[in-house]
Amino acid sequence: MIVFENVEYVYPNGFKALNGINLEVNSGEVVALMGENGAGKTTLLKHLNGLLKPTSGRVLIDGVDTRHSTVASLSRKVGIVFQNAEDMFFSPTIQEEIEFALNNFHFPGDVIKKRVDWALKFMELEEYREKSPFLLSGGEKKRLALAIILAWSPDIVALDEPTVGQDMLQKEKMIQIIRQANQQGKTIIISSHDVEFIAELKPRIILMSKGRIVRDGPSEEVLTDIPVLQECRLLPPQIVSLTSKLDFLGLKPKLARPEEVANEIARRVRHLVNYS
Amino acid sequence: MREVNLEINEGEFVILAGRSGCGKSTLLRCFNGLIPHFYDGEMIGKVEVCGLDTRQHPPYILSQYAGMVFQNPDNQLFALTVEADIAFALENLSFPRDEIKKRVNQALEIMGIEELRDKSTLELSGGQKQKVAIASILAMHPKILLLDEPTSSLDPFSAKQLIDTIIDLNEKHRITILIAEHRLEMLLPYASRIIIIDNGRVVLDGNPREILEKHDVIPYGVSVPRIVKVVTHLKKTLNNSLIPWAPLSVEEFVDIIRRWEKK
Amino acid sequence: MSTILRGLQFYPGKTVIHKLDPRVKLVISLLLMATAALYLEVTIISIVIVIEALLSIVAKVFSRWARTVYGAAPLIILVFIANFLFKLSMPGQSLSFQSIYESLQLAYRLVAFLASFSIFFLTTTPEELGMALTKMKVPYMYTFAFISAIRFTPILAEELQSIVDAQKSRGLELEKGNIITRLRRYIPILVPLMVNVLRRSYELAEAIEVKCFGAKKNRTYLKELKMTTKDWITLSASIVLFTVAICIRYFSRISIP
Numbered sequence: 141m142i143v144f145e146n147v148e149y150v151y152p153n154g155f156k157a158l159n160g161i162n163l164e165v166n167s168g169e170v171v172a173l174m175g176e177n178g179a180g181k182t183t184l185l186k187h188l189n190g191l192l193k194p195t196s197g198r199v200l201i202d203g204v205d206t207r208h209s210t211v212a213s214l215s216r217k218v219g220i221v222f223q224n225a226e227d228m229f230f231s232p233t234i235q236e237e238i239e240f241a242l243n244n245f246h247f248p249g250d251v252i253k254k255r256v257d258w259a260l261k262f263m264e265l266e267e268y269r270e271k272s273p274f275l276l277s278g279g280e281k282k283r284l285a286l287a288i289i290l291a292w293s294p295d296i297v298a299l300d301e302p303t304v305g306q307d308m309l310q311k312e313k314m315i316q317i318i319r320q321a322n323q324q325g326k327t328i329i330i331s332s333h334d335v336e337f338i339a340e341l342k343p344r345i346i347l348m349s350k351g352r353i354v355r356d357g358p359s360e361e362v363l364t365d366i367p368v369l370q371e372c373r374l375l376p377p378q379i380v381s382l383t384s385k386l387d388f389l390g391l392k393p394k395l396a397r398p399e400e401v402a403n404e405i406a407r408r409v410r411h412l413v414n415y416s
Numbered sequence: 417m418r419e420v421n422l423e424i425n426e427g428e429f430v431i432l433a434g435r436s437g438c439g440k441s442t443l444l445r446c447f448n449g450l451i452p453h454f455y456d457g458e459m460i461g462k463v464e465v466c467g468l469d470t471r472q473h474p475p476y477i478l479s480q481y482a483g484m485v486f487q488n489p490d491n492q493l494f495a496l497t498v499e500a501d502i503a504f505a506l507e508n509l510s511f512p513r514d515e516i517k518k519r520v521n522q523a524l525e526i527m528g529i530e531e532l533r534d535k536s537t538l539e540l541s542g543g544q545k546q547k548v549a550i551a552s553i554l555a556m557h558p559k560i561l562l563l564d565e566p567t568s569s570l571d572p573f574s575a576k577q578l579i580d581t582i583i584d585l586n587e588k589h590r591i592t593i594l595i596a597e598h599r600l601e602m603l604l605p606y607a608s609r610i611i612i613i614d615n616g617r618v619v620l621d622g623n624p625r626e627i628l629e630k631h632d633v634i635p636y637g638v639s640v641p642r643i644v645k646v647v648t649h650l651k652k653t654l655n656n657s658l659i660p661w662a663p664l665s666v667e668e669f670v671d672i673i674r675r676w677e678k679k
Numbered sequence: 680m681s682t683i684l685r686g687l688q689f690y691p692g693k694t695v696i697h698k699l700d701p702r703v704k705l706v707i708s709l710l711l712m713a714t715a716a717l718y719l720e721v722t723i724i725s726i727v728i729v730i731e732a733l734l735s736i737v738a739k740v741f742s743r744w745a746r747t748v749y750g751a752a753p754l755i756i757l758v759f760i761a762n763f764l765f766k767l768s769m770p771g772q773s774l775s776f777q778s779i780y781e782s783l784q785l786a787y788r789l790v791a792f793l794a795s796f797s798i799f800f801l802t803t804t805p806e807e808l809g810m811a812l813t814k815m816k817v818p819y820m821y822t823f824a825f826i827s828a829i830r831f832t833p834i835l836a837e838e839l840q841s842i843v844d845a846q847k848s849r850g851l852e853l854e855k856g857n858i859i860t861r862l863r864r865y866i867p868i869l870v871p872l873m874v875n876v877l878r879r880s881y882e883l884a885e886a887i888e889v890k891c892f893g894a895k896k897n898r899t900y901l902k903e904l905k906m907t908t909k910d911w912i913t914l915s916a917s918i919v920l921f922t923v924a925i926c927i928r929y930f931s932r933i934s935i936p
Contacts, residue, residue: 176571176573177541177542177571177574186844189848191844191847191848210852211847211848212847212850212851212852215847215848215849215850216850219848220848222841222844222845222848224841225845227838227841227842227845227871227874227875228842228845228846228849228867228871229871229874230866230867230870230871230874240849240867241849241850244849244850244851244852245850274874277436277437278436278437279436279437288849292850304568304569305436305487305565305568305569305598306436306598307434307435307436307598307637307638307639308435308598308634308637308638308639308640309435309637310435310436310637311639333571333572334572335572336642373571373572373573374572374573375572375573375576377642378601378641378642378643378666379642379646381666382642382643382646382666382669382670385666385667385670386670386673388674388677389673389677398642398645398646398648398649399649401646401649402646402647402648402649402650402652402653403649403653405646405650405673406650406653406654409654409673409676410654448889450885450888450889454884454885454888475888475889475891476888476891476893476894479888479889479890479891480891483889484889486882486885486886488882490834491879491882491883491886492882492883492886492890493830494823494826494827494830494883494886494887494890495806495826495830496804496805496806496826496829496830497806499901500806500901500902503901504890505890505891506899506901507898507899507900507901508890508891508892508893508894508895508898509891509894509895510894510895510897510898510899511899512899513899513900513901513903516899516901517901520901537830538830538833552890553889553890556891
């Protein structure tokens with residue numbers, strides 16, 4: 141679905157943000173891009189819909205070379221939800237805000253109506269249909285941003301730091317939405333440095349540092365590789381940190397649920413207690 | 417805000433927690449006079465900060481007792497160089513030049529950013545900007561520091577650095593800290609108090625260990641560190657009396673188990 | 680356009696010129712411009728430009744200065760054409776070598792103006808300019824507005840790019856269509872930008888309140904400009920040279936090419 145072949149990108153000011161990216165993402169995968177600020181995550185995301193085109197190498201979206209396509213045509217397939225998506229609102233009502241992209245993509249009128257209805261329902265914004273997007277609360281604005289992108293049903297949904305400034309409940313909702321969208325067959329790419337959030341989602345993880353891919357594998361492997369995480373200036377999830385530091389009890393760094401870890405510790409502690 | 421009654425003592429390190437929109441930010445603004453002077457609306461009741469009634473004193477007086485640092489690093493830096501920005505508030509208050517120089521040097525030192533003195537504010541990273549923002553408030557020598565989600569826009573590494581610096585301010589310089597935050601794991605082990613707000617009301621107020629141990633805080637939108645979840649399960653499996661403790665960080669947890677092992 | 684802007688950017692520097700009091704630098708630039716205004720003769724204008732080039736070499740900003748001049752070429756050509764056409768439209772004028780030459784002189788003089796402008800900005804930081812304004816008793820409100828404009832323009836530029844990216848990602852195509860449809864397509868860019876600016880102003884107002892802006896009428900300053908001996912010498916020399924230029928213009932009978 142998504143192929144990066146030896147992609148390099150140099151910004152006009154000379155900064156080389158991507159330094160040889162080779163990547164393949166299959167349809168239906170959930171992938172997390174992780175790394176510190178400046179590692180190249182956002183630059184990579186912008187290559188998905190042609191906002192940025194490689195200065196060397198090529199990016200193929202569903203077989204189409206992005207250098208030979210417009211952003212508008214690629215966006216039909218790749219929906220990107222940017223970090224401050226709330227800053228793109230301009231319509232008098234939420235309904236019109238969602239209709240904007242659908243009109244740009246030349247959807248027929250009756251389809252637009254259905255899509256808007258569905259998006260409002262899916263993101264629980266129906267009651268605000270006629271409301272001004274500027275009057276929504278922070279959390280509602282984030283939901284609207286997602287509704288806008290999901291309305292045109294792109295095959296690939298990319299999210300840039302979706303959990304910044306969110307509280308626990310909002311993050312859990314985000315995980316649900318991502319899972320649901322994935323179940324509907326969408327390929328999901330998330331750029332995030334929220335380790336706990338990613339640990340909960342357990343996607344494939346692509347770890348980036350200084351424009352290169354440093355690790356690419358399942359969460360269980362990447363999030364337990366503490367040296368590599370530290371190299372990329374990421375803190376490991378608390379559970380991993382805990383299990384690795386309890387090595388004297390015989391535990392190994394593991395991405396497990398709190399109950400499992402508790403049971404493990406309990407077993408070994410009982411062992412100790414029985415010996416004393 | 418609804419019927420809030422609070423007393424905070426000098427030297428405390430207080431976390432304000434709760435879901436987005438619960439009133440944490442509003443509460444913070446009651447302590448430096450932004451409420452009632454900067455915002456419209458009605459305030460009933462009295463707020464006293466360092467003995468001053470906030471209704472009777474303007475923000476520029478109260479800000480010298482309770483300084484505030486905001487979420488967005490860019491929207492609170494006004495000058496073109498770091499040094500000029502730290503001096504900004506003092507210049508506005510007509511401090512004499514020598515005093516300004518002294519305090520700017522102090523602030524740079526306390527925050528550990530002397531090397532940034534002549535740098536342009538446009539070149540700094542997010543974490544650096546927040547440190548400069550704090551330094552520029554510290555220059556006024558406030559007794560209290562009010563922080564409204566200061567690490568929101570920072571990556572975890574920079575966030576930890578910033579929080580460590582804030583903890584230092586409390587520990588070494590005895591500055592009272594009131595910090596509203598969602599990212600609690602780094603703060604909980606150190607804080608002396610957590611106040612959870614829901615719908616404008618204070619619903620829980622006390623020592624973080626006790627609160628997290630005895631109450632379910634998830635409905636209030638407060639993230640419970642995974643460590644605490646492990647401990648809760650551990651207490652169910654093993655005998656409760658074996659676990660009188662409530663560690664809030666990985667280090668504390670490991671420490672306790674080590675001591676256990678030795679015994 | 681961007682070459683001109685880059686030429687006008689501020690860079691801190693350590694040369695003798697950079698270290699001069701900004702007020703002196705301002706006066707030098709103005710005197711050079713005034714000298715150019717006094718003369719149309721190509722030799723004098725060339726001397727002025729050469730002086731500016733020398734200054735830029737001493738200040739180690741020659742390549743950037745040259746780039747400004749180069750970048751202004753379209754503007755210069757435009758002025759030349761406009762002036763020439765204007766001359767032609769006057770009654771009694773005809774297409775002659777003289778009129779072409781006069782228009783060229785005017786355009787050439789413009790180069791001297793722009794070049795002198797650029798020298799000033801290449802060797803003076805906005806902070807220094809702010810300090811100069813304060814020392815010249817400009818009310819702080821205006822200096823602060825100026826500094827804020829410099830401080831926040833890059834941020835707004837980033838914000839603008841961010842909005843354009845987001846809307847393009849929603850299928851907005853800005854290049855298509857005629858003038859009228861194109862203008863309408865800018866609404867999804869301009870409205871969010873304005874909203875952003877307004878929201879930002881609100882946050883800035885809070886932050887500035889908390890930093891006691893406007894608390895006292897007699898604001899003090901960490902740094903203040905003081906003229907040094909070097910400054911006085913440079914200033915006097917410049918004034919003397921300028922006086923010589925005036926004298927040559929008005930009192931001598933030498934004919935200058």
